[in-house]
Amino acid sequence: MSGLFSLEGRRAMVTGASRGLGRAMAVALAEAGADVVCASSQRGGTDETAAAIRAAGRQAWQVEADLADRDAVLAMADDAVSQAGRIDILINNGGTIRRHPAAEYPMEAWDAVLRTNLDSVFLLSQRLGAGMIERGSGKIINIASLLSFSGGITVPAYTASKHAVAGLTRALANEWAKHGVQVNAIAPGYFRTDNTQRLQDDPERSRDISARIPAGRWGESEDMAGAAVFLASRASDYVNGHVLVVDGGWMAR
Known part of the structure; x- marks a missing residue:
């Protein structure tokens, strides 16, 4: 049974791998x-992650791009293939969030969030998925959100992008499953990451969130490892x- 979860001989790419959930998933795949x-998003941003992967006895390569820049995203995908030879597993984790009341939401913030959280997911999946289809196997894991299911407050662009990521995941799966490519998503709950720092810093909101989670705690980055390796x-x-x-059971409450 353990062989089912082995990733020996596979080559993966993880965006947003510099810290938090991305780093935890990248290291978990290596392990x-x-x-x-x-x-x-910047040169040297994944130095610590790459070092941890090499310490686990695996190869690590580093690439960078502004995920809001379509041309840079495609160039990064090609760079990844050039360095690694092929990509068997893609985790689209990189993302951003901008908070403003909906009635005042700046279009530049909207564009930045949608290009980063949605366009890059499609572009990387399309570019790297083509090779997976040709080889007859591959895994694409998109990072969705609890806001793929609900609306949130003051984050309309983020919510729109994460609803779209869930839909895109299903759309690609419909087309590519017959080619041996599985496209799925992970929707993290409330994790201690940079994106949730404002919520963590609000004592009342943080307490209310913890009280609703059946597990009784916020998620830690390492809690994503098993789901990532499984998918x-x-x-x-x-x-x-x-x-x-x-x-931690949030959606079941």
């Missing part, structure tokens, strides 16, 4: 046997178009 291309491995070969919620 399961994969070699990993670590992507971030990246042979164990999920018959899982297609699914949004796996990792939230």
